[in-house]
Amino acid sequence: MLHLRVVCPTTTTDDVVRVLTEHPGTTHLVVLPGVAVQPEGDVVEADIAREATDEVIAALCGLGVDHHGGITLEQIDTALSDAADRAERDAPGEAADAVVWQELVSRTGDESRLNITFLAFLSISCLLAAVGVVTDSAVTIVGAMVVGPEFGPLAAMAVGLVRRRFDLVRRAGLALAVGFPVAMLITALGTVLGEAGGLFDRNALGGEHTVDFVYKVGPFSLIVALLAGAAGMLSMTSAKSAALVGVFISVTTVPAAGYAVVAAVLGDWNRSLESVAQLIVNLVGIVIAAAAVLLVRRRTFTTPDAGRPLSTG
Structure with a gap:
């Protein structure tokens, strides 16, 4: 209650x-x-x-x-x-x-705000992903997935599209459009410093690796993103937040961003571009699936949006 x-x-x-x-x-x-x-x-x-x-x-x-x-x-x-x-x-x-729609709008609005905390978590998660790439550590990649805060803006974008709260869509879009480039630039700097310090060499991506799934785009990339987006939104709307952890460790948004940066710094542009494609597929898939879940649930819960402005504090 x-x-x-x-x-x-x-x-x-x-x-x-x-x-x-x-x-x-x-x-x-x-x-x-x-x-x-x-x-x-x-x-x-x-x-x-x-x-x-x-x-x-x-x-x-x-x-x-x-x-x-x-x-x-x-x-x-x-x-x-x-x-x-x-x-x-x-x-x-x-x-x-x-579905308590006003609670959902308020919650996703708070989680999609572009601030220092959001940028810090996204940057740390991208750096963790980069470490996982150069050390071929799937465990570190999973850690990067869990730390990443990107599901909040993605969920907010889905809520905004379904409820026609375009202020929410703009806030979420800004967080993603600024957050990922900033985090990737910081990760690029860390990668350059790591290579210069002798932590790894330019052959770190050569051959086959356990974490190669991060950059390889295929049908299952979209399928996993759709399933994760649906599960994540079901979790948020039913107050079963524990399921969100499973969502975080099933999609390769942050790991793809980290892999793209490492590959670009090391001159492997093919893998870098594939990683960017993987990132885009996951972002789009999550939003589509989350919005679809809300559309289905809206058929039962049809009360109008109160239209209250998002908090800025």
């Missing part, structure tokens, strides 16, 4: 209470008159079944609460209550299948 807190003008409180009491998926309703200071008004709290959340939030936004007050949601880990059990039982649908 989720804990809902609404700050609203006193003139809207009765309508908010009506929305919450009439929906079978809500319980533990509390009204605190006049306690809100900024913005001034009342506070209404309730516990709400996840599968009822999208509909209730849409109704509250229809009352203008998101403009004249505020709506917050928090995850409840444990609820020992017969009333809560009834609310979850009476709410239409299943909690694992429920």
Whole structure:
């Protein structure tokens, strides 16, 4: 379940209470008159079944609460209550299948922001991939996959396309368009320094290697990207975030970027271009599959987007 807190003008409180009491998926309703200071008004709290959340939030936004007050949601880990059990039982649908669209837009918007932290993680993951390439270490390649933060912007792009939130698409596109070149430039510098320091020689890519799958583009490259994108979006929309780890270690986005840089620095332009192609195939495949999952789920959850601007903090 989720804990809902609404700050609203006193003139809207009765309508908010009506929305919450009439929906079978809500319980533990509390009204605190006049306690809100900024913005001034009342506070209404309730516990709400996840599968009822999208509909209730849409109704509250229809009352203008998101403009004249505020709506917050928090995850409840444990609820020992017969009333809560009834609310979850009476709410239409299943909690694992429920999409809380506003939560999804907010989450992907935060994870797609271009900032120092995003660039640092992406650069570190590309450097790890480069180390995995020159040492022929599949374990290090897997580590680079896990560290890479690129799924956030890719998921945000899919959400933005499906919900027609082009501000979200622009933010995600900017993070990817700036993040990967910056990370690859830093990795190129590291590769040059590593070669100059004698950590490896220009024959590091010669012959067959365990990690050659990173740059070899084929039908399975797209298939894996599609499956990973679908699994990743299912994980995000059903709050089963543990499955995201499996997504991270199944696609060769960051490893392909790292391989492309190493191959370019060492003069193997064929492998470098193939790695870039691998990167593009994975990025596009993930977005397509993630958007397809959202399109299928939208057929059941059709409440309109509140259209709130993305946070910039």
